[in-house]
Amino acid sequence: MAGGIGSRFWPESTAEKPKQFLDLLGNGTSFIQQTFNRLNRLIPTGQIYILTNERYRNLIKEQLPQIKDYQIIAEPVMRNTAPAILYAAKKIHQINPEAAMLVAPSDHYIAQEEQFAANVQTAFDEASRHDKLMTLGIVPNSPNTGYGYIQYDKNDSNPVKKVLQFTEKPDLPTAQQFLSQGNYLWNAGIFVWSTRSILKAFEQFLPEMYQKMSNGDSAYNTEKEKEFIEKTFPQLENISIDYGILEKARNVYVLPATFVWNDLGAWNALYEQLKTNDNENVIINSRLLADNSWGNLIKTEHKNVVLKDLNNYAVIDSEQTLMIIPRKDDQKVKEYAQKFHKKQ
Amino acid sequence: MAGGIGSRFWPESTAEKPKQFLDLLGNGTSFIQQTFNRLNRLIPTGQIYILTNERYRNLIKEQLPQIKDYQIIAEPVMRNTAPAILYAAKKIHQINPEAAMLVAPSDHYIAQEEQFAANVQTAFDEASRHDKLMTLGIVPNSPNTGYGYIQYDKNDSNPVKKVLQFTEKPDLPTAQQFLSQGNYLWNAGIFVWSTRSILKAFEQFLPEMYQKMSNGDSAYNTEKEKEFIEKTFPQLENISIDYGILEKARNVYVLPATFVWNDLGAWNALYEQLKTNDNENVIINSRLLADNSWGNLIKTEHKNVVLKDLNNYAVIDSEQTLMIIPRKDDQKVKEYAQKFHKKQ
Numbered sequence: 268m269a270g271g272i273g274s275r276f277w278p279e280s281t282a283e284k285p286k287q288f289l290d291l292l293g294n295g296t297s298f299i300q301q302t303f304n305r306l307n308r309l310i311p312t313g314q315i316y317i318l319t320n321e322r323y324r325n326l327i328k329e330q331l332p333q334i335k336d337y338q339i340i341a342e343p344v345m346r347n348t349a350p351a352i353l354y355a356a357k358k359i360h361q362i363n364p365e366a367a368m369l370v371a372p373s374d375h376y377i378a379q380e381e382q383f384a385a386n387v388q389t390a391f392d393e394a395s396r397h398d399k400l401m402t403l404g405i406v407p408n409s410p411n412t413g414y415g416y417i418q419y420d421k422n423d424s425n426p427v428k429k430v431l432q433f434t435e436k437p438d439l440p441t442a443q444q445f446l447s448q449g450n451y452l453w454n455a456g457i458f459v460w461s462t463r464s465i466l467k468a469f470e471q472f473l474p475e476m477y478q479k480m481s482n483g484d485s486a487y488n489t490e491k492e493k494e495f496i497e498k499t500f501p502q503l504e505n506i507s508i509d510y511g512i513l514e515k516a517r518n519v520y521v522l523p524a525t526f527v528w529n530d531l532g533a534w535n536a537l538y539e540q541l542k543t544n545d546n547e548n549v550i551i552n553s554r555l556l557a558d559n560s561w562g563n564l565i566k567t568e569h570k571n572v573v574l575k576d577l578n579n580y581a582v583i584d585s586e587q588t589l590m591i592i593p594r595k596d597d598q599k600v601k602e603y604a605q606k607f608h609k610k611q
Numbered sequence: 612m613a614g615g616i617g618s619r620f621w622p623e624s625t626a627e628k629p630k631q632f633l634d635l636l637g638n639g640t641s642f643i644q645q646t647f648n649r650l651n652r653l654i655p656t657g658q659i660y661i662l663t664n665e666r667y668r669n670l671i672k673e674q675l676p677q678i679k680d681y682q683i684i685a686e687p688v689m690r691n692t693a694p695a696i697l698y699a700a701k702k703i704h705q706i707n708p709e710a711a712m713l714v715a716p717s718d719h720y721i722a723q724e725e726q727f728a729a730n731v732q733t734a735f736d737e738a739s740r741h742d743k744l745m746t747l748g749i750v751p752n753s754p755n756t757g758y759g760y761i762q763y764d765k766n767d768s769n770p771v772k773k774v775l776q777f778t779e780k781p782d783l784p785t786a787q788q789f790l791s792q793g794n795y796l797w798n799a800g801i802f803v804w805s806t807r808s809i810l811k812a813f814e815q816f817l818p819e820m821y822q823k824m825s826n827g828d829s830a831y832n833t834e835k836e837k838e839f840i841e842k843t844f845p846q847l848e849n850i851s852i853d854y855g856i857l858e859k860a861r862n863v864y865v866l867p868a869t870f871v872w873n874d875l876g877a878w879n880a881l882y883e884q885l886k887t888n889d890n891e892n893v894i895i896n897s898r899l900l901a902d903n904s905w906g907n908l909i910k911t912e913h914k915n916v917v918l919k920d921l922n923n924y925a926v927i928d929s930e931q932t933l934m935i936i937p938r939k940d941d942q943k944v945k946e947y948a949q950k951f952h953k954k955q
Contacts, residue, residue: 278915556950558936558943567933571622573947575936582935589911589928591935592902592919599902603917606900 268351269299269319269327269373270342275533275597277604278588279566287374288326291537293551293566298374300330305380306371309387316340316359317373318351337488343497349511350503352458353469353480354496360462361487367394368465370458370508376540378527386524390459393427393520400468400513401427401459404452404521405528410442413532415454415509417521418445430519433509452521455528458508464518472515476503534581534597538564548574564594612695613643613663613671613717614686619877619941621948622932623910631718632670635881637895637910643717644674649724650715653731660684660703661717662695681832687841693855694847696802697813697824698840704806705831711738712809714802714852720884722871730868734803737771737864744812744857745771745803748796748865749872754786757876759798759853761865762789774863777853796865799872802852808862816859820847878925878941882908892918908938 272282280286287299296304299317306315312333319327321341327334340355352370359366369387377383390401404417415435419428433454437445445451469477479502483495504511513519529540541549541564548557551566560574567584574582581597583590588607592599616626624630631643640648643661650659656677663671665685671678684699696714703710713731721727734745748761759779763772777798781789789795813821823846827839848855857863873884885893885908892901895910904918911928918926925941927934932951936943 278917553933554951556947558947571932571951573622573932573934573936573944573951575940575943577935582933584928584933588915588917589897589926589933590917591921591926592917596919599919600917603900603902607898607915607917 268348268370269317269323270345270351271372271374272320272345273374274601274604276531276537277600278583278585278590281604284326285323285374286531288323288330291531291551291566292376292541297330298376299327301377302371302373302375303331303334305377305383306369308380308384309391310369313338316355318342318355320345342500344501345505346500346503347505348508349469349473349506350476350480350500352465352508353473353476353503354500356462356465356469357480357484358487358492360466361484364463365395366462367391368460368462370456372456372530374531375455376527376529376531380526382524382526386522386526387459389426390522393522394459394461394464398464398467399427399460399518399520400464400516401520401522402430402513403455403457403459403524405455405524405526407446407451407453410439410446411453412436412439412442413536414530416442416445416451417454418448419450419452419521419523421450427520427522430513430521433514452523453528454509455524455530457524458513459522465512468512468516468518473504473506473511476506476511479503534564534583534600535594538581538594562594612692612714613661613667614689614695615716615718616664616689617718618945618948620881621944622927622929622934625948628670629667629718630875632667632674635875635895635910636720636885641674642719643671645721646715646717646719647675647678649721649727650713652724652728653735654713657682660699662686662699664689686844688845689849690844690847691849692852693813693817693850694820694824694844696809696852697817697820697847698844700806700809700813701824701828702831702836704810705828708807709739710806711735712804712806714800716800716874718875719799720871720873720875724870726868726870730866730870731803733770734866737866738803738805738808742808742811743771743804743862743864744808744860745864745866746774746857747799747801747803747868749799749868749870751790751795751797754783754790755797756780756783756786757880758874760786760789760795761798762792763794763796763865763867765794771864771866774857774865777858796867797872798853799868799874801868802857803866809856812856812860812862817848817850817855820850820855823847878908878927878944879938882925882938906938 269287272285276286279289288297290297316338317327318340418431420431423429479499486492486495531537538549546561548563552569553565553567553572556573558575560577562579564581565572579594581592581594613631616629620630623633632641634641660682661671662684762775764775767773823843830836830839875881882893890905892907896913897909897911897916900917902919904921906923908925909916923938925936925938
């Protein structure tokens with residue numbers, strides 16, 4: 268899934284080039300490239316599809332030259348995750364009705380890829396054998412209030428556990444209680460199921476959407492697909508897969524995942540993920556001379572940086588914009604982006 | 612005089628492109644261009660000479676295309692102001708033994724150019740009629756401890772006043788006393804005299820230097836000049852005109868000047884000169900969004916800048932280096948420049 272237009276990493280991310288196409292970690296690859304490579308260890312190149320918006324087609328072809336046009340599933344309009352996943356499931360199911368399918372965001376941070384691969388393989392195996400809608404849930408290491416939580420059945424001794432309920436971003440006492448209970452996981456938005464199972468769930472819980480998209484069954488993966496989608500997609504309900512399906516279905520399961528994961532929601536999350544101790548500066552694509560300066564996130568386009576008497580700031584120097592703000596205020600960047608946009 | 616290699620405006624100024632060639636004010640012209648234009652209102656283009664170092668010849672021709680090669684007086688080695696001025700005086704005197712000569716730094720800030728022109732004209736007139744070594748002294752508006760001071764004879768009622776003594780950078784109580792006495796001026800390093808007068812002074816106070824340079828009297832402004840200078844210049848004493856001549860001569864005079872002047876010794880001086888009130892940010896080549904941020908000096912290469920909770924800093928974003936330091940610490944930039952230099 269690579270259709271987001273998030274601006275929480277402004278000034279680096281813009282609607283023209285949102286987060287999934289950026290190398291925010293400074294390791295030479297964008298998030299979508301990292302995601303592709305991670306999945307490509309398990310899934311053949313030709314079976315990886317990019318769900319995105321038409322406007323990002325060229326960026327994707329540039330960053331993933333190994334991808335063929337048929338693998339880019341471009342929504343004509345933005346319609347949240349449920350319609351996009353249904354569209355992909357329809358196409359894949361038409362090619363292989365026995366297919367298992369993994370859905371993953373393209374702009375998250377994941378480390379320990381061996382663990383990731385093992386977790387995904389477990390889920391794939393389960394999806395092939397059972398009618399289960401599975402999510403990968405991250406074992407939490409802090410009562411983070413920015414994530415959704417998944418509660419599973421403590422008494423389920425299988426590796427893939429029955430989900431009891433989803434909870435959106437909780438307050439801190441609630442999150443602390445979740446952690447102490449031990450059967451709560453972070454919702455990473457990574458799903459595994461057979462196309463058969465997810466299509467059945469759409470038919471049951473989003474029947475109107477399912478019916479509209481089934482009218483194109485003879486068009487998928489043919490030259491008629493584009494016309495059908497352009498006509499049909501804008502009519503679909505704007506609803507997330509979580510709200511439309513997962514919170515309603517009875518066959519939802521979660522695999523407690525053991526890899527390091529961070530959705531990197533904003534600049535400070537990047538600092539927190541990359542820091543090695545509390546005092547240190549996190550330095551991306553820069554050479555730093557720090558004089559009485561610590562706790563800063565510094566990202567430039569390969570510049571020397573001199574800081575004196577600056578602590579806990581984000582210093583982001585992009586091609587058009589230089590931003591210097593306290594890290595804790597990273598939620599304000601949307602506002603700043605809008606203000607500059609209005610001025611232009 | 613455009614031979615300086617100052618690094619106090621690092622990272623903007625470097626030995627490759629020092630301050631005189633920079634547009635630090637963000638008005639589209641470098642200091643040397645501003646200086647040339649200011650003098651060109653009084654002095655014909657062909658009679659303006661640039662005293663510089665050989666390494667800056669191309670930069671000068673680029674920034675002052677109206678200058679011909681003969682007007683670039685390039686020292687083969689750095690030898691302070693006295694040798695450079697003697698060299699220029701010799702060349703000019705050989706062309707016109709009745710010449711009056713103005714010597715000015717090329718990297719200072721001057722406003723109220725009409726006043727400047729009137730002051731210079733007064734000094735030129737005086738130089739043509741009298742054997743006087745004149746400086747333009749700036750009427751001080753603060754007890755600045757970063758400047759040299761010139762004390763003149765209070766009882767001299769002429770517009771051009773007899774100098775009693777020069778004082779190098781004083782401490783604050785001394786500077787305050789100078790201001791209260793009313794007959795002290797800032798030494799702006801702008802000199803006016805006839806070539807006859809200054810050559811006579813060199814003969815008297817720096818006789819060895821004078822003798823060595825007089826050995827080339829038949830070579831100046833001929834094709835033999837270059838060879839003579841390359842052989843002779845390195846032998847000359849490294850001494851300033853102030854120390855070598857002006858502090859010793861009896862015929863030194865000062866014209867209290869009425870234009871706005873600032874030698875812009877470092878980043879903070881730029882802020883102080885350009886600020887309109889104490890709280891304001893000084894913004895050069897940038898578009899600023901300031902959130903609870905004031906008193907900053909901001910210079911980029913035409914970027915948007917977002918600041919939150921930053922006060923009294925210098926934020927300098929050049930092509931290779933981003934520097935964020937408290938304005939009051941601008942004296943540390945030499946140290947930072949050296950540290951990066953060593954790393955490279």
